[in-house]
Amino acid sequence: MNLNLTIIGQAIAFAIFVVFCMKYVWPPITGAMAERKKKIAEGLDAADRAERDLRLAQEKAADDMRESKEQAAAIIEQANKRANQIVEEAKDQARQEAERIKVSALSEIDQEVNRAKEELRAQVAVLAFAGAEKILEASVDQKAHAKLVDKLAAEL
Amino acid sequence: MASENPTSSEYISHHLSNLTFGNHPVNGWSFAGGEKAAEMGFWAINVDTMFFSILTGVFFLWLFKKVADNVVVGVPNNLQNFIEVVVEFVQDNVKSIFHHNNPTIAPLALTVFVWIFLMNLLKLIPVDFIPRIATELGIPYWKIVPTTDINATLGMSFSVFALIIYYSIKVKGIKGFAAELSLQPLGKFFIPFNLFLEIVNLLAKPVSLGLRLFGNMYAGEIIFILIALLPFWIQWVLSVPWAIFHILVIVLQAFIFMVLTIVYMAMAHDEHDH
Numbered sequence: 487m488n489l490n491l492t493i494i495g496q497a498i499a500f501a502i503f504v505v506f507c508m509k510y511v512w513p514p515i516t517g518a519m520a521e522r523k524k525k526i527a528e529g530l531d532a533a534d535r536a537e538r539d540l541r542l543a544q545e546k547a548a549d550d551m552r553e554s555k556e557q558a559a560a561i562i563e564q565a566n567k568r569a570n571q572i573v574e575e576a577k578d579q580a581r582q583e584a585e586r587i588k589v590s591a592l593s594e595i596d597q598e599v600n601r602a603k604e605e606l607r608a609q610v611a612v613l614a615f616a617g618a619e620k621i622l623e624a625s626v627d628q629k630a631h632a633k634l635v636d637k638l639a640a641e642l
Numbered sequence: 643m644a645s646e647n648p649t650s651s652e653y654i655s656h657h658l659s660n661l662t663f664g665n666h667p668v669n670g671w672s673f674a675g676g677e678k679a680a681e682m683g684f685w686a687i688n689v690d691t692m693f694f695s696i697l698t699g700v701f702f703l704w705l706f707k708k709v710a711d712n713v714v715v716g717v718p719n720n721l722q723n724f725i726e727v728v729v730e731f732v733q734d735n736v737k738s739i740f741h742h743n744n745p746t747i748a749p750l751a752l753t754v755f756v757w758i759f760l761m762n763l764l765k766l767i768p769v770d771f772i773p774r775i776a777t778e779l780g781i782p783y784w785k786i787v788p789t790t791d792i793n794a795t796l797g798m799s800f801s802v803f804a805l806i807i808y809y810s811i812k813v814k815g816i817k818g819f820a821a822e823l824s825l826q827p828l829g830k831f832f833i834p835f836n837l838f839l840e841i842v843n844l845l846a847k848p849v850s851l852g853l854r855l856f857g858n859m860y861a862g863e864i865i866f867i868l869i870a871l872l873p874f875w876i877q878w879v880l881s882v883p884w885a886i887f888h889i890l891v892i893v894l895q896a897f898i899f900m901v902l903t904i905v906y907m908a909m910a911h912d913e914h915d916h
Contacts, residue, residue: 488679488680488682489684489792489793489796490662490664490679490682490683490684490685490686490687490688490793491664491684491685491686491687492660492687492688492691492692492791492793492794492797493793493794493796493797493800494797495687495692495797496691496692496695496788496793496794496796496797496798497797497798497800497801497804499692499695499696499699499797500753500757500797500798500801501801503699503702503703503753503757504746504749504750504753506703506707507703507706507749507750507752507753508745508746508749508750510703510707510710511703511706511707511710511749511752512729512748512749512752514710514711514713515706515709515710515713515725515726515729516729516733516748517713518713518714518715519726519729519730521715522715522716522718525715
């Protein structure tokens with residue numbers, strides 16, 4: 487209970503401990519804490535920013551999606567229209583072609599008929615001559631009666 | 643007093659005596675305790691107090707230095723986490739009380755808090771353990787808790803007092819400090835009266851600071867010693883609740899010492915309006 491030199495010894499020890507703490511202990515620990523605080527603040531900031539960016543990107547993506555859907559719909563519609571048009575054109579062409587083929591076939595048939603008639607006419611003349619010869623039992627002067635026979639054939 | 647069957651009062655006074663080394667008028671340079679230590683006068687030193695206070699102080703600085711050397715900004719390990727909690731606690735207290743720019747105050751507060759806490763903590767070692775071992779080793783006295791020695795607490799509180807004076811003069815100048823001591827609270831016509839009041843006020847700071855810590859720790863120690871006088875099979879009924887209660891006292895006294903140190907430093911830095 488008696489005051490003695492210990493009081494001074496304790497004061498010296500105290501001073502040394504405080505100086506040591508001030509020089510070697512306090513600065514690194516508080517420095518690291520401050521730096522970590524800063525980093526965490528930055529991290530939270532970055533997270534906020536990232537969230538905002540994400541939201542913007544999502545909105546943009548949704549916009550793009552909608553736009554491309556609209557475009558796709560427009561393209562499909564156009565394509566359908568064009569396809570119908572092509573089909574219609576093809577039908578028209580086919581009809582015209584059919585018409586043309588029909589017309590040419592008819593004209594060919596006409597020609598064939600005419601040619602057959604001509605042939606028939608020629609053969610009728612020959613047959614008439616042969617029949618007349620048989621009937622008359624004599625030869626008919628072809629040159630003399632040719633005019634008559636042609637007239638007959640023309641009447642057929 | 644290290645006899646085989648001491649009486650109660652011998653036992654108590656033995657446990658409250660420091661091992662003192664000094665020049666005894668009769669025995670010369672020697673170790674002593676109790677009455678003989680008192681006879682050595684001022685030029686003697688309490689070896690046990692110095693030993694344990696330096697041991698705890700070195701442990702504190704070793705532990706914190708170890709963390710400070712391996713400090714990481716990223717995810718801290720458990721030890722660093724714990725140390726940072728302590729440091730942040732002290733830092734918050736300093737920030738809320740001390741509004742000036744002085745890089746010494748926070749480390750000072752940390753040292754005060756942790757060192758006093760560790761010295762107080764020694765008290766939770768049962769009172770007989772270490773003195774008994776010391777007795778077996780032939781050391782007659784060995785008080786382990788430095789804060790139950792008034793020399794230790796006054797040593798610290800007067801160091802704080804020296805800092806109060808130093809910063810008062812550094813911040814306000816000798817004239818400013820003298821004016822603070824002499825011109826309030828009653829103005830310049832009452833200078834002797836003011837001076838008397840202010841000097842008492844100033845001196846009361848370290849004395850109360852040191853005596854508060856000493857008184858709390860010493861009283862607690864006496865209770866532990868009294869409990870230790872009971873038969874060994876019943877001691878735990880009292881010593882366990884008292885020890886649990888003392889966990890609170892230990893932290894609280896360290897905290898009070900720290901906060902008052904910061905407050906006194908803040909007062910030394912405050913400029914008064916004259």
